[in-house]
Amino acid sequence: MSTAALINLVRTGGHQARRALLTSRILQDDKCLAVVCQSSTSERRTSRFDLDGSGRPATWDSFGIWDNRIDEPILLPPSIKYGKPIPKISLSNVGCASHIGKRKENEDRFDYAQLTDDLLYFAVYDGHGGVAVADFCNKYMQKYIREFLAEEKNMELVLMRAFLEIDKAYQRHAELSANATLLTAGTTATVALLRDGIELVVASVGDSRALLCRKGKAMKLTIDHTPERKDEKERIKKCGGFVAWNSLGQPHVNGRLAMTRSIGDLDLKNYGVIAEPETKRIQLHHASDSFLVLTTDGINFMVNSQEICDFVNQCHDPSEAAHVVTEQAIQYGTEDNSTAIVVPFGAWGKYKNSEVSFSFSRSFASSGRWA
Structure with missing residues (x-):
């Protein structure tokens, strides 16, 4: 699929199109990474979708906001400019x-x-x-x-x-x-x-x-x-x-x-x-x-x-x-x-802490703050 076609899909196709765009970019990066590894096996290289340099591509969940917690479109120009997916903040x-x-x-x-x-x-x-x-x-x-x-x-x-x-x-x-x-x-x-x-x-x-x-x-x-x-x-x-x-x-x-x-x-x-x-x-x-x-x-x-x-x-x-x-x-x-x-932001809902407890009393009051 051509780059122009992918961009058109992102603009009109919603969630599935964005998944297709990301998948395509991951495959391209993996090909580039394979070429680099053949020329220098002793040095680990990373791609923009290989966040920890492990050689494993980032999962959809790595980008947080596209994990259906809050579904937002990707801002395409900024994503291209900064080299990583950036969600639109509505x-x-x-x-x-x-x-x-x-x-x-x-x-x-x-x-x-x-x-x-x-x-x-x-x-x-x-x-x-x-x-x-x-x-x-x-x-x-x-x-x-x-x-x-x-x-x-x-x-x-x-x-x-x-x-x-x-x-x-x-x-x-x-x-x-x-x-x-x-x-x-x-x-x-x-x-x-x-x-x-x-x-x-x-x-x-x-x-x-x-x-x-x-x-x-x-x-x-x-x-x-x-x-x-x-x-x-x-x-x-x-x-x-x-x-x-x-x-x-x-x-x-x-x-x-x-x-x-x-x-x-x-x-x-x-x-x-x-x-x-x-x-x-x-x-x-x-x-x-x-x-x-x-x-x-x-x-x-x-x-x-x-x-x-x-x-x-x-x-x-x-x-x-x-x-x-x-x-x-x-x-x-x-x-x-x-x-x-x-x-x-992108990681909304990603870091829940099950141990948090809501207290209903605290001894200190702020009534005298203003003189």
Whole structure:
């Protein structure tokens, strides 16, 4: 079968055609491997479908997502570009949940969208002092990312510029408003961009988090910006701010804010609270990466990263998983808003742990987090 015919089948034939394409490519690689082995029997060579160099072709299950756990088509151009099958991540499969907890208002916001043909956007914002900044970011962050994408291909720089620009835009908005409470409102921001289904970049300010589940283990993609971090505390003090501890032993900038980076919090900008995010770039391995999770601190202060991975791995689909994570944080005693976004990758459902148990009590509560 010709390459053109195979490509046409992938576009129109669904699951069986993709199996045919993969089988054909495996056979081609096996032929090439046989030729190489004849010329040099002492050196083991691998093909793109011989993942461990064993000489045995990878099974369908090695690629995870094509094992009927979540049936997605292969992105043909990126697969050719990177030399390995890459699944399309459909937004319809993304799971999300947000719970008010025991607060009077849910100040968490979340969003996900397809920004371009090859770029997906996921974000969580945890507002404090009101919803003004979280709403502002939820409304305009996509706009700024799109603008900078037109000028810059490096997604880390795009996110860096977008965070700083949206903070300036909010400041202009607040200064033109007669509402003085806008000056003391703020939000965390954790934003992830996924290009070609394989290039993942995360940017974050505050204490909302992103984690990747790889081979069943949690991989943290963000680090909280709190006064407990030596580098963050030094910047606050250098700018004339101070760190005070509340009755629960939690540090706050100038006795008010539990984080050292945020969007908004204009009254603390002169004291070292900045909107510059820390970023991380990672290339996904769909044979071993199960999902990405974005969470706010109502979850993070109750459920650790590995527990989140274990809970999600027990779930049938990402929507169920997002609800389970937020509900488990509530069962553990959180009183804060809790929000989760779960994005499935190639190894979804591949690393279930039968020993996970769901607890319905935990002695610690987060009620006194905000001074």
